[in-house]
Amino acid sequence: AKYLGGNNIQFYNVALQNQTQYHMEIEGDLRKAMQNHELEVFFQPKVNVHTKRIESAEALVRWRHPSRGLISPSEFIHIAEDSGLIAEIGKFVLLKSCQQAKKWADDDIATITVSVNVSAHQLRHENLPQAVGDVLKRTKLPENQLELELTESALMENLSAATALLTKLCALGVSISLDDFGTGYSSLSHLKLFPVDALKIDRSFIRDITSKQEDEAIVNAIIVLGHSLNLKVIAEGVENIKQLELLERLGCDEIQGYFIAKPLSAADMTHMLKQQTEF
Numbered sequence: 001a002k003y004l005g006g007n008n009i010q011f012y013n014v015a016l017q018n019q020t021q022y023h024m025e026i027e028g029d030l031r032k033a034m035q036n037h038e039l040e041v042f043f044q045p046k047v048n049v050h051t052k053r054i055e056s057a058e059a060l061v062r063w064r065h066p067s068r069g070l071i072s073p074s075e076f077i078h079i080a081e082d083s084g085l086i087a088e089i090g091k092f093v094l095l096k097s098c099q100q101a102k103k104w105a106d107d108d109i110a111t112i113t114v115s116v117n118v119s120a121h122q123l124r125h126e127n128l129p130q131a132v133g134d135v136l137k138r139t140k141l142p143e144n145q146l147e148l149e150l151t152e153s154a155l156m157e158n159l160s161a162a163t164a165l166l167t168k169l170c171a172l173g174v175s176i177s178l179d180d181f182g183t184g185y186s187s188l189s190h191l192k193l194f195p196v197d198a199l200k201i202d203r204s205f206i207r208d209i210t211s212k213q214e215d216e217a218i219v220n221a222i223i224v225l226g227h228s229l230n231l232k233v234i235a236e237g238v239e240n241i242k243q244l245e246l247l248e249r250l251g252c253d254e255i256q257g258y259f260i261a262k263p264l265s266a267a268d269m270t271h272m273l274k275q276q277t278e279f
């Protein structure tokens with residue numbers, strides 16, 4: 001038993017060491033990635049259920065790593081948060097997203113809203129209203145074409161600060177969406193407190209919505225609640241037509257997911273928007 005125990009600890013140490021090493025490697029590479037222009041913003045369309053048109057798109061960062069290939073944000077955003085690099089990445093994504101939305105409008109391709117994810121670290125450490133105001137001024141993007149996606153758990157870290165921050169962002173004229181809605185703590189009391197415009201139902205509730213009665217009931221309740229508070233309700237992770245039809249029936253306002261399109265490069269998104277104008 002002693003031998004086994006010792007062995008297990010050794011395995012554990014090796015695993016931990018590998019993880020730490022990976023973490024450090026990624027962190028080092030990420031610092032360089034910004035300078036080497038390896039980060040890129042992709043866009044995933046959101047379709048308005050009533051007009052059936054793309055009226056907004058979520059900006060999702062991608063990393064073209066020179067040796068590891070395309071790395072998903074779920075693999076590096078938390079590392080970027082821990083090291084503070086997220087500040088720089090966040091500013092980059094915000095600027096690129098606003099520039100792109102302005103370009104689509106200027107080129108007469110489409111006038112759509114871009115939704116940019118904001119992390120907990122950005123809420124804690126940055127003057128977000130200032131950064132957002134600066135980018136809007138710099139890119140000349142109308143403020144109603146920018147939406148920020150924030151999670152409840154990020155806002156929860158400091159309730160009074162969060163309320164003040166949201167009030168300032170609201171005054172700038174940008175929209176606020178509560179991301180991953182339903183997965184955080186005691187959502188309901190915050191809805192009264194936070195000046196938000198939209199609820200984004202977490203993908204985990206959408207996945208089995210057509211087979212699990214409970215999931216349908218939860219999604220239905222979120223939509224009714226959102227609408228009674230005059231909020232727009234968005235569903236993410238819609239992968240098939242059955243999910244889409246059910247969400248439509250339940251009164252969901254916007255749909256996002258692989259069934260419409262995967263996150264696309266700016267060029268591919270431009271192509272998709274162009275096709276839409278021809279309808």
Ligand code: C2E
Pocket residue numbers: 044059060061072073074077090093117118119149179180236237238239256257258259263
């Ligand atoms: P999120 O904000 O919940 O973004 C939605 C995620 O779901 C995206 O993953 C998207 O590609 C994926 N998705 C969309 N439709 C479907 C679908 O139909 N099925 C499935 N299975 N997945 C779908 P992605 O791009 O890998 O991003 C993961 C997370 O990383 C995001 O989750 C967000 O929390 C974070 N993230 C991405 N870009 C940024 C960024 O620029 N800044 C910050 N702070 N976080 C970001």
Ligand code: CA
Pocket residue numbers: 058117149179
């Ligand atoms: Ca999001």
Ligand code: CA
Pocket residue numbers: 179180200202203236
């Ligand atoms: Ca989400």
Ligand code: CA
Pocket residue numbers: 180202203
């Ligand atoms: Ca999510």
